[in-house]
Amino acid sequence: MIRNRLLILSLLAISLRGMAQDATPPTPQWRPVYHFTPDKYWTNDPNGLIYLNGKFQLYYQHNPQENKWGHMSWGHAESADLVHWKHLPVAIHEVVTRDTTVYIYSGSAVIDKNNTSGFGKNGKGPIVAIFTGDLPKQHKEAQYIAYSNDNGMSYKLYDKDPVIDLNMRDFRDPNVFWFAPKKQWIMTVSMVNEHMVRFYGSKDLKHWEKLSDFGPAGYTKNGWECPSMLPLPVNGNPANTKYVLFVSNFGEHGPQMQYFVGDFDGTKFTNLNPAEKMLRVDYGDCFYAAIAWRDAPANKKILIGWLINGKPETSPWKGQMSIPRDLSLRNTADGIRLFQNPAAIITNSLSKYAKGAVISKTNLPVSGAMKLNGASHLNANSYWIDAEIQPGKSEKSGFIVASDADGSKKIEVGYNAASKEIYVDCSTAENANKDKRNLLQTAPVNAVNGVIRLRVLVDKSSLEVFGNGGEQVISTMIYPDKDATGLSAFASGTAVFKTLKIWDMDR
Template identity: 65%
Template sequence: MLKIKLTGLLCIAFAINCLAQTPVKSTPQWRPLYHFTPPVNWTNDPNGLLFLNGKFNLYYQHNPFENKWGHMSWGHATSSDLVNWKNLPVAIPEMIRRDTITMIYSGSAVLDKNNTSGFGSLNNPPVVAIYTADLRNQHKEKQYVAYSNDGGLTFKQYAKNPVIDLDKEDFRDPNVFWYAPTKQWIMTVAMVDEHQVRIYGSKNLKEWTKLSDFGPAGFIKNPWECPSLLPLMVNDNPAKVKWVLLVSAGGEHGPLMQYYVGDFDGHTFKNDNAADKVLMVDYGDAFYAAIAWRDAPANKKILLGWLQNGKPETSPWRGQMSIPRELSLKTTADGLRLIQQPASIVTGKLLGKPGAFKSNIVINNKSMPLFASGHFDGNAYWIDAELNGAGYKKAGFNVAEKNGAAKKVVVGYDAVKQELFIDCTSAENDNKSAEHLVQTAPMKPVNGVVKIQVLMDKSSLEVIGNGGEKVISTMIYPDTDATGLSVFTDGEVMVKSLKIWDLNKK
């Protein structure tokens, strides 16, 4: 059980909030098995992703007291395989001092190996967290620093906070990394309403100098949040690197995550594409606020995003993280594009044993069940499939089927429109807006073959096309008896390869 020392004012606020809450029925049928969720209460953005002493550290936006947004603090968990997590006490709690309430908003964490900040020593380098402090009473957002001398378990606030203050209400989500060529720390932070990313530099993590602004560009209908800038290999060639800037944009037309490909010289990011070009990270209605582990083994960049809960509410937790995704860039006919594949450390852990396997199955205008009692009937599985054919309209999988497929979520490929899709029309009308019932991503076959990966985990559904060229992520809420699974075709399709792993038994 997590125990936190509360101030008197915080205790009173917590008691009032608890009395006002309406209890939500427990929903174990929607608790994911191989995606991260906190044991209890609310989570949203991942923060401070750091690989340290052989462990992946995940800090995350967390309400330690309630199963709804509020009392923002940094929760903390660690993992050696990105599948099994050890939950730790809250790392940076909300601050309440007299009449000032300061919530701990999103940010990043770094290991200050050379002790540039002076917060530790060369023998015991500090972990430094850089985050947005939301001063509720003042309606201001400022950038704060906190540091840890015990490996990131507990943090002390820097006595001279804030380190950046523009006297703005919306100015948030700093993401910091070390840029070796100029021997300085680089910060990207969102100028929210201006649709800009401001870039700062610092030698010591405490004193920051403005370097440049990027934007507006791309999608600007919603406010910008959670920017991050990182180098990625092109076509798996370590000698060729380009920079990718990630930006989240939530609001009426969201959530949406976009990216820009270009160059960074330690001062300015230059976009390779036209200013109005929008490149999507994920085409679904749930993936948001993603940032990457920059320091994972083998220099891999592993992206983790928040999968936003819709309706209904889950309990005793709310919110979960996406599958961790390894990032790279690939040359396509349209230019350089982001590739996202489930992290190899995850697939090695989850898919180590062979799953059910079939090959060269011809299916013509029918649906074929893939589940049986005790097999693939728990809404937690992983599908890798390759489809080949020229005469079909649609093909794919019916997941979370109920009553002979009267209710189902349809995942597949539309060969006529050349789109990867998730269709929730028959199952999620009460949970999604009309515009999100059908989610699509443009995608062309490669040599006549379409590759589809389906990651179903109780309530999250991530569909990956053509080896990571396109991704659609969404949340669904199947009835307890909606556990059917089948492959379907509209026309004749050869299933070149079909692998299924039952992860309900993991």
């Protein structure tokens, strides 16, 4: 949960007071097709992710009254496939009384199947939401719970809230999970300005005991937010499971997330890397506050984050979510590292969501620029590219997306063989919308046997690039002109696109 208005103003170049809702014309050219956006009005952090009755439940920070930050509540949507979303009524509204206001800030939700909380009815356990209540009049944040006995459609606040209150201004974003070895709930929550994650334990979700603190570590130049922790097997081996601790904060180039790999014994998290080591989740300039579905089918851990859009304004909505990402840990030459890939539930059914693979090529030689789209296909800036490129002697190779007719404005996505980096170059197209430091974004990736794999997801105003099977990711926002829809493959010399598939997602 981002609360500091000055930070938002300087890093996102938006005003939280903004223009009136009806003063911003609709911007359908930037409304994503296969990424989640609310039907209207503001969204930021994803919250309360649970999988229930065959549906992914997504709660999210939401202003149900206007298209700017404020009146923080939990919006709600659900999906069977992580592509098509049903918008549901607001699940938890801000609380306003004569004496106080409670904004419903970020948090998590759990299915209390054994009714440890006692909130269930008729022998069925409830859903319990755990979140930060922000009390602006009291200048503090505390941890609240609410419960639902109607499958998460509505929630009732616990009458003895808050359940944890340290009388602190910046203390937020609880994420809770069941730790079976000790038969208790574990909470991670952010001690923002101390750059620490605090661990609490509870048997009933109501009474919490402090267990330990982790931090400071990694990046500490700005406050820590939105912590969460997941167990992941290394190389798919459940006998070698490590914990990944995620933290969001703002860096020199804007929003960022870092992660730590370690062990957790039910009380304390032990980092396997030196304390000063920073591991980035995403090398772009907009991915933030991500948390995961812990209980997805096949025991998948699926991460989804807020893609922060600054300027220009969008309407009638503001903010969107990333593509959901399957998470895994793998051994690398640098140690155990996080890998992320678009969720298999989506990739396994791409042809169902799209118009089919409009382009499918093997061993395609490319020299210079080769146009890929036309009047009837791939002409709406919503597509999905999967390519394996053999750069050969080409220093740069990849794709030009969202290009205008004369190529004066374009976005270049590719691999730089000289620097061994995947990159996104927005320098001719996004000068008015980005900090100059973010016009070129890069992430270190080595080709494997002379081949680099790129997944490029373009969706109207978002761009996500996955390098080498999710070894590194770059996510950013783009705002092409309505007629800037050109798509080409390119190589600075001659490269061979060993495989190339493109799906048109503008269904």
